[in-house]
Amino acid sequence: MYDYLIVGAGLFGAVFAHEATAAGKRCLVIDKRDHIAGNIYTEEIEGIAVHRYGAHIFHTNNQEVWDYVNRFARFNRYTNSPVANYKGELYNMPFNMNTFNKMWGVITPAEAQAKIEAQRAEHYTEHPRNLEEQAINLVGMDIYEKLIKGYTEKQWGRPCTALPAFIIKRLPVRFTFDNNYFNALYQGIPEEGYTALVANLLQGIEVRLNTDYLADRAALDALARKVVYTGPIDAYFDYKLGTLQYRSVRFETEVLDMPNYQGNAVINYTDAETPYTRIIEHKHFVFGSTEPGTKTVISREYSAEWKPGDEPYYPVNDEENGALYARYKELADAQPQVLFGGRLGEYKYYDMDRVIEVALQRVREELA
Ligand code: FAD
Numbered sequence: 001m002y003d004y005l006i007v008g009a010g011l012f013g014a015v016f017a018h019e020a021t022a023a024g025k026r027c028l029v030i031d032k033r034d035h036i037a038g039n040i041y042t043e044e045i046e047g048i049a050v051h052r053y054g055a056h057i058f059h060t061n062n063q064e065v066w067d068y069v070n071r072f073a074r075f076n077r078y079t080n081s082p083v084a085n086y087k088g089e090l091y092n093m094p095f096n097m098n099t100f101n102k103m104w105g106v107i108t109p110a111e112a113q114a115k116i117e118a119q120r121a122e123h124y125t126e127h128p129r130n131l132e133e134q135a136i137n138l139v140g141m142d143i144y145e146k147l148i149k150g151y152t153e154k155q156w157g158r159p160c161t162a163l164p165a166f167i168i169k170r171l172p173v174r175f176t177f178d179n180n181y182f183n184a185l186y187q188g189i190p191e192e193g194y195t196a197l198v199a200n201l202l203q204g205i206e207v208r209l210n211t212d213y214l215a216d217r218a219a220l221d222a223l224a225r226k227v228v229y230t231g232p233i234d235a236y237f238d239y240k241l242g243t244l245q246y247r248s249v250r251f252e253t254e255v256l257d258m259p260n261y262q263g264n265a266v267i268n269y270t271d272a273e274t275p276y277t278r279i280i281e282h283k284h285f286v287f288g289s290t291e292p293g294t295k296t297v298i299s300r301e302y303s304a305e306w307k308p309g310d311e312p313y314y315p316v317n318d319e320e321n322g323a324l325y326a327r328y329k330e331l332a333d334a335q336p337q338v339l340f341g342g343r344l345g346e347y348k349y350y351d352m353d354r355v356i357e358v359a360l361q362r363v364r365e366e367l368a
C-alpha cells in the first residue's frame with residue numbers, strides 16, 4: 001500500500017514525489033510513456049542533448065525555485081536570444097533596440113520610442129480585448145505584421161483577434177540593446193539534460209513506465225490512499241462535459257552532417273507561409289559545441305490542432321475553454337482523494353518554474 005499514487009513522471013509529479021518521500025511517505029510514480037521527465041525529456045543523439053518535446057529554457061525570478069533546481073542539476077549560463085526570420089530578413093528577439101534599428105534604422109532609444117508612439121497613435125485601442133490590439137499597443141503595426149501576426153496565427157491556429165491579450169504580454173519590449181528573451185533573474189539549461197534532473201528528483205522512488213492510469217484505474221487506485229493526477233483533467237473525467245482544446249506540436253528532427261546549421265539555438269519563422277514556427281538547433285543550448293567536422297541535430301516545429309489521442313501541449317486559454325475548465329474544476333474539487341496538478345491537470349500555461357512553485361506549495365499543504 002502506498003500513500004500516494006502519482007500519475008505522471010513529469011516535473012510536477014517528480015517534485016511532489018520527491019518531497020512526499022522526503023517526508024516519509026511511500027510513493028508510486030507511473031507514466032504512460034516509456035520514459036520519465038514528461039515534456040522536459042531530453043535524449044542523447046550524436047552526443048547532443050535533444051529536447052524531444054520542444055526547446056526548454058529554465059528561467060525564474062523565484063530564488064527558492066532556483067535554489068531548489070540547483071540541488072538536482074548543475075545549470076549552464078545559457079541565455080535565450082532567438083532570432084526571427086521574416087522572409088529572409090533577420091531580427092533579434094525579443095523586441096529591443098537591435099530589432100528597432102533593423103526595422104526602422106533608428107539609432108537611439110528616443111528615436112525608437114517616437115517611432116512606436118507614432119504607430120501606436122494611429123491604431124491605439126484603449127482597452128485591448130485581444131492579442132492583435134494588445135500587440136499593436138505594445139510595439140506598433142510594423143512589428144506586429146512582420147514578427148507577431150504570422151508566428152502567432154501559426155502557433156495557435158486562430159486569428160490574433162480571437163486570442164487573449166495576455167499571451168503577448170509574456171514578451172519583453174526593451175529600449176536597450178539586450179537580446180535576452182527573458183526578464184528573469186536566473187536562467188540556464190541543466191548541463192546533463194533535463195532527464196537527469198528529473199532522475200535525481202526521483203532517485204530511490206518506485207517508477208512504473210508504460211502504465212496508463214486511465215486504462216487500469218480501479219486496480220491502480222486500490223494501491224494508494226491518495227492520487228496525484230498530472231494528466232489532462234478532461235480525460236480523467238472521461239470527457240463527460242466535453243473536450244478541452246489544446247494545441248499540439250509536431251517535431252521533425254534531423255541529424256545533419258555539418259557542424260553548425262543556423263548559428264543559434266532558436267530561429268523563429270514569423271511569416272505566414274513557412275509551414276513551421278521555428279527551427280531548434282539543439283547543440284547551441286550548450287557552449288563551445290560548434291567544432292568543425294561534427295554533426296548537428298535540428299528540429300522543425302510544426303504547430304497543429306489537437307485531437308484526442310495526440311499529445312496535448314498548450315492549453316488554449318480562451319473564454320470558452322476557461323469556462324469548460326471551471327466546470328471540470330468543480331468536479332475535481334468534489335474529489336478530495338485526488339489532487340490535480342501541473343500543466344494538464346490544471347489546464348494552465350505554466351512554465352517550469354511555476355510548476356515547481358505550485359508543486360512545492362501543494363505538497364506542503366498536503367503534508368501539513
Ligand atoms: P508534463 O511534463 O506534461 O507531465 C505530465 C506527465 O503525465 C506526462 O509524462 C504524461 O505522459 C503523463 N500522463 C498523462 N496522462 C497519463 C495517464 N493517463 N497515465 C499515466 N501517465 C500519464 N517552460 C519553461 O519554463 N521554459 C520553456 O522554455 C518552455 N518551453 C516549452 C516549450 C513547449 C513546446 C511546451 C509545450 C512547453 C514549454 N514549457 C516551457 C512548459 C513546460 O513544458 C511545462 O511547464 C512542464 O513540462 C509541465 O510539467 P508537468 O509535470 O505539469 O506536465
Ligand code: UDP
Binds near residue numbers: 147149167168170268
Ligand atoms: N511570439 C511572436 N513572435 C515570435 C515569438 C513569440 O509573436 O517570434 C508571440 C506568440 O504569440 C507566442 C507568444 O509570443 O504565443 C509567447 O511566446 P513564447 O516564446 O513565450 O511562447 P512559448 O512557445 O514559450 O510558449
